[in-house]
Amino acid sequence: MRVTKRTNIAMRVLMFCAANNGRLVTKAEIAKVCNASENHLAQIINQLAQLGYLHTQRGRNGGLQLGRPAEEIHIGEIFRELEAPVPLAECFADVDNTCPLTEACRLRTALNDAAGAFYATLDPISLDALICDNKPLMHILQPVQPCAAARVQADLARAG
Incomplete structure (x- = not known):
């Protein structure tokens, strides 16, 4: 990220x-x-x-x-507010997503979990x-x- x-x-x-x-x-x-x-x-x-x-x-x-x-x-709160509009990968974008694998892609799930872990690490700080x-x-x-x-x-x- x-x-x-x-x-x-x-x-x-x-x-x-x-x-x-x-x-x-x-x-x-x-x-x-x-x-x-x-x-x-x-x-x-x-x-x-x-x-x-x-x-x-x-x-x-x-x-x-x-x-x-x-x-x-709290830092996690700030990052969520400021980074939320930026999609982590193309498949997270509503408008610009052209990936045909989105519905079945396990990478998307892994990336979503990784982003959650990133924010969870920042939340208590x-x-x-x-x-x-x-x-x-x-x-x-x-x-x-x-x-x-x-x-x-x-x-x-x-x-x-």
């Missing part, structure tokens, strides 16, 4: 927001840290907001944050579990704020 780019980026957005809990983050921050275009992010952020995973605030002091606590967001006690990830996802960076530079200048 291959995860779509949309789901991959959506997970980056959610992890970034979880790592920066308690403040509004901007699309530009996420784009820089998560290596994604702001245009693509806008579409994904909109979808995540419609699904209730994100809360967005427009305006000069706007941004986004998680729509509910990270421990209440919360967004919080992905970031909690993950110092290397937090180091990447919590960029130094400009004012904090300026304070650090000023402290270094005074000490040196």
Whole structure:
């Protein structure tokens, strides 16, 4: 099974927001840290907001944050929501299925079982579990704020 780019980026957005809990983050921050275009992010952020995973605030002091606590967001749920429209194989597509074996194919059943196992593995994992006690990830996802960076530079200048 291959995860779509949309789901991959959506997970980056959610992890970034979880790592920066308690403040509004901007699309530009996420784009820089998560290596994604702001245009693509806008579409994904909109979808995540419609699904209730994100809360967005427009305006000069706007941004986004998680729509509910990270421990209440489960990865299997996210993947089902975002990957559901993508058929695992041609035989799962309602419109584009041209396979003449669909009705008798055991591979289709095996693929369906495998997809079920994939989601069942992700179901118990919360967004919080992905970031909690993950110092290397937090180091990447919590960029130094400009004012904090300026304070650090000023402290270094005074000490040196």
